Amino acid sequence: MFAKTIRKDHYGYYFIAPFFIIFTIFGLYPILYSLYISFTNFDGITTPDFVGIGNYVAVLQDPLFYKTLFNTLFIWGVSVVPQLTISLVLAFILNDKLLKGRDFFRAVYFFPNIVTAASLGLLVSLIFDWQSGGLNHFLMQIGIIQDPINWKNDPWFMRLIVSSILFFQYFGYSMVIYLAGLQGIDPSLLEAAQMDGAKKKHIFIHIIVPMLRPIILFQMITSIIGGIQIFDQPFTLTNGNGGPDRAAMTSIMYLYNVAFQSTRFGYGAAIAFCLFIIIILLSVASFIMTKRKSRS
């Protein structure tokens, strides 16, 4: 009835081959080629010269690289903390089956995620415009200010604005992921806790959060990767120049400017690989921290 040996036919490879072929051509090859370029002074037109680790040394000595890295981490940090906490609380509240209109609010909170990042950046840019922005007009009409405020001239304000856009755009997405995680928690656990007299606050802290730890880890790692790659919002908000003293220029914007505006592909590729290493380090650190917490 059953075959005595496992048939080791090669047909399986044919089925998985398309993915690997496409990945090799459009994924692996460009990555390896970028790595090669990062060791050259390729400017897109003249024959590239091999410069060894020259580009990497230059990146590590480049104050603008550190500045954009700081901008990125600041913008990411300020947006991600409220994003992951508020969305968790919202998910917990909207998971309550007895709550009226919960489907409506789930949809409403998710809406900002559907709007493209570039349009949000542009919209906010128009609102905060110095002379023709909606906010200044409103504040002047109700008499709070006499002269329009140049909001976009303040470096810290610009960074906070980008953080707010990111928060606004992604808290709904995080909430949906948490909601999916909450479906996986055994209701009998929650019922048992309720019967033992646990309040909602205690259930949230002692059951929901520990049970959602893998989801939180997933959210942390994806937000780190996404956070380092912030581009569209500050780009449209600042017309691509990074705002006052490049305060809202993120690392990827800098990479884009170097590689595609100044066509210094070698240097741009070196920045890309430095960022790649930073993402790996941050992801590993986040993984270890979450593991340690779950052990303790």
Place this chain on the structure above:
Amino acid sequence: MKKWFKSTIVFVCVAMLLAGCQLSPSNQTKQQEITVWSFTDEAGYAIEKFEQKYPDIKVNFVNIPGNFYITKLKSALQTTSKAPDVFMIENANIRELIDVPYLENLSASPYNANELIQEQYAFVQANEKDTEGNVRAIGYQGTPGGIYYRRDLAKQYLGTDDPEKVGSQIDTWEKIFEIGEKVQQLSGNKVHALANWNAISNSYDGIPWVKDGKLVIDPTYMEVLDLVREARERHVLAEYEDGSAGYAASMQKGEVMFYPGATWGLQYTFKANAPDTEGMWGLAPGPSAFSAGGTYISMYSKSDKKDLAWKFIEFYNFDHEFLSELAKEQDYFTSNMVVNDKLAPSLSSPYLGGQKHFAFFSEAAKRVPVYERTKYDATINNDIYKNVLQLYLNQDIQTKDEVVKRIKRDVVLRFPELEVD
């Protein structure tokens, strides 16, 4: 059975692949083709006229708008098979590309462009030659600038809208600042003399930053720092960011008196942003003669259709009949001095209240300073200097010494090969 089935499938697949590779039918008409790349669609008119004149040549026009044009062009020039025969280069990139060997030497025979470009303005010629003095690109566009002003505001605040009289009232920045203070007060902060600080600094774009491999900071750039600060302090600026919605709307609403702009500004800036203000504009010379932008045509040095490519380049730059048509029908100011001088007495613009704008620009073009620009200038000016200028304007950098230090630091980082004191 199984083998037969497999062979059939293999045969069908191979047949399908080969079907895609069949040779295209031979061209019966023997029409020759060239490929032209550009970053704007304005070449469409020239191509249409060129094909009318040379019906045996077909031009395949590829328009790649946006920032990626130059990246795509560079990679295409490297891969011989996909490169265009003729391509346009924007003023911002011309000096960066002028020494690249993929640009055909047009000074050589049979082109002998050195003689032809004598018909063009001197400031255009300066950009066309590589570091050895060979012509590698030819700029068809003439881009001298002037001050576009609203006639209604000029009448109200200056007592006249006559271009000559207005011109004499705005021939120094000090005079413009005085007008700016006056109109700001009289209008209750609704009308300003200039839209933003770019209006001042852009008038000096082009002054070289590098000489013989060494950073040289021209004193004019330091004077501009004082001017922009003074303009802000005296409320001369409406503070509309360039290209913003407010900036565009100010043209229609009449909130700014003077906009320095180049020839192309008439079509692409003023008519586009303020279409309902025909007849309400005038042109006058400002405190400094300048040019902004410009488009250059080059030939691919490895093209196998150089004769056709040259026909097109020659047509677009030196065919007087075509250039006159282009000027009349498209209201386009070209770089050809001979043609412009001929048209100057007759061409006027209803949008500019019937002013003879070709006469104005023909004169302005002859006054534009001629600079020997290097491949570094555009980046140092736009990315480094303008950034530091904004910091100085906003008082984030207090002194000019700090400005100089900052410029030097950024230049060393960006161009380590340059000598910086």
